[in-house]
Amino acid sequence: MVRLESEILFTPIPERIARLRELAYNLWWAWHPEAQDLYRELDPDLWELDYHNPVDMLRDVRQTKLEEAALNPAYLKKFDAVLRDFDAYMSTKQTWFNQHFPESKETQIAYFSAEFGIHESLPIYSGGLGILSGDHVKEASDMALPFVAVGFIYPQGYFRQRLDHSGWQFAEYNKLNFADVPAIPALDPDGREVVIEVELPGRIIYAKVYKFQVGRVSLLLMDTDIHPNSPQDRELSARLYGGDQEMRVSQELVLGIGGVRALRRLGYKPNVWHMNEGHSAFLVLELCRELVVEGMSFEAAMAQVKQHCVFTTHTPVPAGNDAFPVALIEKFFWNYWPQLNLTRDEFMAIALQEQAWGPTFAMTALALRLSDYHNGVSQLHGHVARGMWQWLYPGKSQDEVPIVGITNGVHSASWLAPSIRQLFNSYLGKNWEDSLDDAEMWKKIYQVPDEVLWNTRQALKKDLIDFARTRLIQYYRRLGQPATVWPVLEEGILTIGFARRFATYKRATLIFKDMERLKAILNNPSRPVQIIFAGKAHPKDDPGKHFIQHVYQLAMQPGLTGRIIFLEEYDMAVGRALTQGVDVWLNNPRRPHEASGTSGMKASLNGAPNCSILDGWWPEAFNGKNGWAIGDEREYDDQDRQDWDDAQSLYQILEHEIVPRFYDNRNEAGVPVAWVQTCKEAIATCAPQFSFRRMLAEYVQRLYMPAARS
Numbered sequence: 001m002v003r004l005e006s007e008i009l010f011t012p013i014p015e016r017i018a019r020l021r022e023l024a025y026n027l028w029w030a031w032h033p034e035a036q037d038l039y040r041e042l043d044p045d046l047w048e049l050d051y052h053n054p055v056d057m058l059r060d061v062r063q064t065k066l067e068e069a070a071l072n073p074a075y076l077k078k079f080d081a082v083l084r085d086f087d088a089y090m091s092t093k094q095t096w097f098n099q100h101f102p103e104s105k106e107t108q109i110a111y112f113s114a115e116f117g118i119h120e121s122l123p124i125y126s127g128g129l130g131i132l133s134g135d136h137v138k139e140a141s142d143m144a145l146p147f148v149a150v151g152f153i154y155p156q157g158y159f160r161q162r163l164d165h166s167g168w169q170f171a172e173y174n175k176l177n178f179a180d181v182p183a184i185p186a187l188d189p190d191g192r193e194v195v196i197e198v199e200l201p202g203r204i205i206y207a208k209v210y211k212f213q214v215g216r217v218s219l220l221l222m223d224t225d226i227h228p229n230s231p232q233d234r235e236l237s238a239r240l241y242g243g244d245q246e247m248r249v250s251q252e253l254v255l256g257i258g259g260v261r262a263l264r265r266l267g268y269k270p271n272v273w274h275m276n277e278g279h280s281a282f283l284v285l286e287l288c289r290e291l292v293v294e295g296m297s298f299e300a301a302m303a304q305v306k307q308h309c310v311f312t313t314h315t316p317v318p319a320g321n322d323a324f325p326v327a328l329i330e331k332f333f334w335n336y337w338p339q340l341n342l343t344r345d346e347f348m349a350i351a352l353q354e355q356a357w358g359p360t361f362a363m364t365a366l367a368l369r370l371s372d373y374h375n376g377v378s379q380l381h382g383h384v385a386r387g388m389w390q391w392l393y394p395g396k397s398q399d400e401v402p403i404v405g406i407t408n409g410v411h412s413a414s415w416l417a418p419s420i421r422q423l424f425n426s427y428l429g430k431n432w433e434d435s436l437d438d439a440e441m442w443k444k445i446y447q448v449p450d451e452v453l454w455n456t457r458q459a460l461k462k463d464l465i466d467f468a469r470t471r472l473i474q475y476y477r478r479l480g481q482p483a484t485v486w487p488v489l490e491e492g493i494l495t496i497g498f499a500r501r502f503a504t505y506k507r508a509t510l511i512f513k514d515m516e517r518l519k520a521i522l523n524n525p526s527r528p529v530q531i532i533f534a535g536k537a538h539p540k541d542d543p544g545k546h547f548i549q550h551v552y553q554l555a556m557q558p559g560l561t562g563r564i565i566f567l568e569e570y571d572m573a574v575g576r577a578l579t580q581g582v583d584v585w586l587n588n589p590r591r592p593h594e595a596s597g598t599s600g601m602k603a604s605l606n607g608a609p610n611c612s613i614l615d616g617w618w619p620e621a622f623n624g625k626n627g628w629a630i631g632d633e634r635e636y637d638d639q640d641r642q643d644w645d646d647a648q649s650l651y652q653i654l655e656h657e658i659v660p661r662f663y664d665n666r667n668e669a670g671v672p673v674a675w676v677q678t679c680k681e682a683i684a685t686c687a688p689q690f691s692f693r694r695m696l697a698e699y700v701q702r703l704y705m706p707a708a709r710s
């Protein structure tokens, strides 16, 4: 094993449990709660203080705690069981990929993304895109795909969201210490550390490559905070989506071009290159350059490169697609296009997109032009994307534009509550995790006694309320204020969750359109309702911050206090607590702006039905019995009208369907049987279809294997 730079800093571990360190350095623990328990049990308070980070934990834990554990038979029994599972996972040859593609020894998939949401202790993600990439890496490991992922380690992390006393969001950045995360320097075949070089205007920038082991696959993350980069260049990978456009082009150059160079130096030979969103699209230029340097024409190089490239587009909002002014691209690439044997104009033409503010070099156009396999992230989004990019395919109708829809999914093991997993273990059969995408297998959920599912879910709600109260107490303590909205939240009452990025199209304030009607719903004495909100706005998105402040202040109004709360710092831990603990998951974007959405899938998997606009994934999932649809499948020209109609529909559903179903029809044990039926229906229909297993199998069959065989 590689010697760790930080090795001397660890608390010495007794031999009997020495493998705790090895386990900490494989993020396999991130989706195995029983592995996390091995660290938590050493010192539960420290585990919270270290934010569920095993590496940090092993540096901070007192030696006596380790010695006690090493002598504790109950601990050792769990320790041995976890390591047995871990070893079996890492060594088995009976994997999904081997079973489906036994002949594909040559396949190597390289997956590029600007962010990865693997675990809350590694804050290198901002929202849905990162969560999806993290789930992608974990599922690739579970299915044992020949797979390597490439991105950045952002040493300043993404920001921590803080709210001041008026509910205004500000950002707090915590420096990430490499010794605190499971990073090891990536080594080339000769055992040397790898530092790659990329040319930026007037200088060379260097990036060091770190390896994170995620189960069976490697995640390579680059860092520019090294000597001899200038102070400014050292900041380049400091923050996710920080800085101006120039900073952004620089980041994307290092991600795309530097990422290819990192893989080459490490000896990888990918024949599938997957760009997850356009941020990494410069990689196609580097692949062409490699061939042109060997004497191929650019045309021929492009034709060859395309066949091996896969591109996933994620946003139907035009501003979400990176496009840089041509003059800016000129500054960065004047020395690069000659290496492709292209003139300036030929180079710009590859990705030219006229915008209202002038000609731009568009990353989505670049990615689409230089890849043969493209997809959007739901069926509806596929359709919208085909319309958006039709101009790139003259002569083709919208339906003929080659962008397919492959609907997102969630990595089940990462998002399942441990108690729901227990329940699945008991009722779905021993090997249910081998058939995650098998709809027949999931029908066994109907055999779970109503009372068992209900009690499990109500216990999860209690956990969520405890979690929320703890977070609120911490918040008020930080403000130096007594808890002003106390008592807060009530056990046993219908609880709605709403958590997402506060982009304006997600309409977090929709439910407040008619305050009197909302108050009547929340304060109904026999059938009360409460709502838990969470979500971040982009640090530069002031309209988004105003939305947060608005929700925060509304929650302080008479008639709403205690019934509505806003939780700070929506991250993976908050996301898990909410999607596992609420009764209903609310989603009300302005259709058709939500490409897919995945938080609702997490809720369904845990038996919390969705109440959602028919946008993103929900039109495919909704069957009239597994949740509720707000509005219809219309699109409006008049936004105010759309907002009004959708709000009316939402109130109507709450008053006449959700609230009565939750409170009425209780059997002698107090279980609302019709409600539990909806919960089961949500699990049975959503868990298989919106599992990452189903999704990644589709990527393999429809995109990766055709690209590999080209």
Ligand SMILES: *Cc1c(COP(=O)(O)O)cnc(C)c1O
Residues within 6 Å of the ligand: 126, 127, 128, 129, 131, 499, 500, 501, 570, 571, 572, 575, 576, 596, 597, 598, 599, 600, 602
């Ligand atoms: C699942 C998740 C998301 C994505 O959810 P959407 O449905 O796309 O809004 C974003 N952030 C966190 C922390 C999540 O867990």
